[in-house]
Amino acid sequence: MLSRMTNKNNVEKQFEILRTLVAIAIALSIAFIIILLISDNPINALASFVIGPLTTTRRLGNIVEALIPLLFTGTAVSLIFSANQTNLAVEGAFFIGGVGASFMATQLNLPPGIHLVVALIVAGIIGALACGIPAILYIKFDARPVVSSLMVNYVCLYLGLAVINHVIRDPAAGFLASFKFNKTAVLPKIIKGTNVHFGIFLGIIIVILGYLYLYKYKKGYEIRMVGKNVDFAKYSGINVNSVLMSAQLLGGFIAGMGGAVEVLGMYNRFQYQKLTGHGFDGILVGIIAKNNPKLVPLTALFLAYIRVGADVMSRVSDIPIELVSIIQAIIIMFVVAERFLYKLKHKKIVSLSRNEINEKEEIVNG
Amino acid sequence: MDNLLKAIFSAEFVYSIIRVTTPLLFAGLAALIANKGGVLHIAYEGIMVTAAFCGVVGSAYSQSLLVGLLSGLAGGLLISFLLGYFSLILRADRTLTGIALNTFASGGTVFMLYVLTNDKGLSTSLNSLTFPIVNIPIIKNIPILGTALSGHNVLTYVSFICVFLVFVVLYKTPFGLRIRTVGENEDAASSVGVKVIRVKFITLLISGAIASLGGVYMSMGYLSWFARDMIAGRGFMGIAAQNLGGEPLSTMIAALFFGLANALSNVLQTLNIPAEFVQVIPYVATLIGLAAYSGSMKRNKINKKS
Structure with missing residues (x-):
């Protein structure tokens, strides 16, 4: 009984993490697409966005x-x-x-x-x-x-x-x-x-x-x-x-x-x-x-x-710095969207419960 | 002091109250209809700023007022649609989604403004249009009344007509009844076959369209350009007006009260009274109003119980 509860809790937790990561991935992908569409030199823009902060001590300081x-x-x-x-x-x-x-x-x-x-x-x-x-x-x-x-x-x-x-x-x-x-x-x-x-x-x-x-x-x-x-x-x-x-x-x-x-x-x-x-x-x-x-x-x-x-x-x-607001907004919206990836989570919980029922039946029958 | 009194007791002052009330009234009515349908949110700020921006861009590139209006509406409706999709279909928290959409709209409009004009502050390099001023035939010739009531932007008159329209839609049409039923008790509504999600979604879109008119007014009437974050809390004030009013007519009165505070702050600023103390008036007034209104509601509830 206890293990089943923790299993389900684990699934919930895993999906919380998954949803957050997917939200971040979606937001960054949209940002990259915007950069590709708008910038005259997208490779340069992307590179400065992704690894720019790591290139000098000053910028590393800026992060902190x-x-x-x-x-x-x-x-x-x-x-x-x-x-x-x-x-x-x-x-x-x-x-x-x-x-x-x-x-x-x-x-x-x-x-x-x-x-x-x-x-x-x-x-x-x-x-x-x-x-x-x-x-x-x-x-x-x-x-x-x-x-x-x-x-x-x-x-x-x-x-x-x-x-x-x-x-x-x-x-x-x-x-x-x-x-x-x-x-x-x-x-x-x-x-x-x-x-x-x-x-x-x-x-x-x-x-x-x-x-x-x-x-x-x-x-x-x-x-x-x-x-x-x-x-x-x-x-x-x-x-x-x-x-x-x-x-x-x-x-x-x-x-x-x-x-x-x-x-x-x-x-x-x-x-x-x-x-x-x-x-x-x-x-x-x-x-x-x-x-x-x-x-x-x-x-x-x-x-x-x-x-x-x-x-x-x-x-x-x-590319203006306001791109950050767009990224932020997309992340918040997907993270707080309860039903986002809900079907996947639902399936996972159903299959978990099925396994448990099967196991129980085996114990009873065996 | 004498100057102050002269400035306040004048037809021009009444004119300016009506002028600054317009966006608050649009926002207030938008919030009202959403509240009646149980979908009150805080994204009006984002809806209005997007509508203001899209209106300017649409009218500048087409040189047509109609296209400007329609693109403004489309921009505002896009934000409303995103809000509806995330909060109703994906069950996201409405307030947090609202914060996100406000951030999105504030950043997104500046982003697009920069991409289109290489300017992050103002849209003055775009040759956008404004809505016309309307003179009311007979009233404009009456001395004081004419100055105060005639010669406003067409959208100002639309905003006051909307008070009546919102009342009719809410209380005299079958769909209004459905909106109110869903807002009061969605379980009961769904038990008699009302499609709750659909009604809520449509309510959000209607409310978004009204708010968009307020946004379009800001950039194509109140001012003749788009400026970053030009809504400056007017969407929030609209929510407060709705909160104080509760019904179309009383929401209008509340919006006029906030308009009065705003207009007063404009006048006092020209008279060398520290601007900050005057600018803060509408917000303090809202806080006091919220406390007074909610407090009286609470007392009523207690009285009913006992």
């Missing part, structure tokens, strides 16, 4: 730089989506977290290290507030988080820009940007010749903590149970509202901190003028990782790689 923020937003999305809350405010939390950290980094004078920690924590708290608003609206007023969180993203954008523009804007910068960050608050670079910074370690720590929390602690188990079956969770005595709240506050905290790590690690002033898209990228990472932080580094690395590949390609050929 692109990876770092995705570790944060990917883990944040895993936490929130595990509770089955479609709260998209991770995007706004990332942005406003970066603003909060910039404020701290330009306005405070603290010893090195402590300054950075303060900036990260403040950014995290602001991010938690951003993701908390849709959570409260849902818990108190029953407003679906999808719409409210999209609105929160725009609120974060404009309030953040207001702070940059009217509080910490550096008129000498020549463009809309904050004052330069104090040296005590920035994340040190760790590899010469690249912009890879200390944030990579923080990101890895966050991924590990996120995994332990979701899969090894009671609280995380409660989050996943609420996500799978709210009624069952309620009847088992779980305080659903508090679980929903804590999942989203934690996710927001991590996303806000991610925004801080990104601006303090990569730049010397805050210079975004619009939402950065890191939150929505985090959603892609979370979806492919099946909301399991353990898989976040791998999927984030994949996304970072095709980003850098497309960037290299857009510089040496006539």
Whole structure:
């Protein structure tokens, strides 16, 4: 009985993996076809897309730089989506977290290290507030988080820009940007010749903590149970509202901190003028990782790689970097399509069950 | 302050409210009909941006307004079709598919714009057409009313006519009844022989066509060119308007309210009030509206139970 259950679970799992791989293969094939159709020099474009990122230290560094923020937003999305809350405010939390950290980094004078920690924590708290608003609206007023969180993203954008523009804007910068960050608050670079910074370690720590929390602690188990079956969770005595709240506050905290790590690690002033898209990228990472932080580094690395590949390609050929959006969209759609490859899976399960019945009959007859 | 009052209490201000409301109203009605059919989604942003782009390209290459309109509709319907195929046939999560399609449309339009014009921002190098302005015969001669209500883009009038049309389709036709039945209880609908998936699919396409008109208006009426990500959250605001309104007429009122906030932010910006605080008004208003509306629904439910 037990072995049959695990067998079926195995088939399910295998097909999840297969479906993800097929989705990626379809998306990349479509991308290649587009390149072949549009480019004047498709071989060159393809080569720069596929192996371009590996050719220089600088580009290898670019991959890691692109990876770092995705570790944060990917883990944040895993936490929130595990509770089955479609709260998209991770995007706004990332942005406003970066603003909060910039404020701290330009306005405070603290010893090195402590300054950075303060900036990260403040950014995290602001991010938690951003993701908390849709959570409260849902818990108190029953407003679906999808719409409210999209609105929160725009609120974060404009309030953040207001702070940059009217509080910490550096008129000498020549463009809309904050004052330069104090040296005590920035994340040190760790590899010469690249912009890879200390944030990579923080990101890895966050991924590990996120995994332990979701899969090894009671609280995380409660989050996943609420996500799978709210009624069952309620009847088992779980305080659903508090679980929903804590999942989203934690996710927001991590996303806000991610925004801080990104601006303090990569730049010397805050210079975004619009939402950065890191939150929505985090959603892609979370979806492919099946909301399991353990898989976040791998999927984030994949996304970072095709980003850098497309960037290299857009510089040496006539294919614009927006190709990445198309690839991303196709992957998400096939990964979340439950019925995609369903027949194949169905057949496999049927044949497995048949074998089991036959075996049983042999035992009975024999 | 005096300037502000003068700017607000004028026929021109009412005119600008109606002008900025148009895309929100199209999006709101599209969301409304989808919600009634139980297929509310968040891909309006993508549908509208695709329609805006295809409309510009179609009209520029054919120099025909009709071809522009049809290609805009075709673009929007393509996104709706993909949404329908993936969410209804392949059972993908509708919200996540919506996010994917928005990403797809935002990137895809810029990609194609670059391929066609070597420009990633604007379509100004394409000689695209715009829909004509319509002057209403008698009203245009009435002093204040004429300035406010006459001389709008033809699609603006279409959007307000759509309020009536959506009402008729939903409440006065057999197909509207089917849409609402499927939306309210699809098991009951399927038990009496309604083909649920087909009705849902058609609802999605109708809703997509209405949203496409909003997209086409943006690039061929509101502005006379396509700009990257030019929808800028209007599709989302349409969903919010639908959420506040719930019925065609009240959705229109909600859309007008958002239009008012938008128009106000345009006026205040010219008066040196920090733009960000004004730009944020519509979104905050939506959040408050969502809380108030959903909250009142929740209270009603509780009252009914007790």
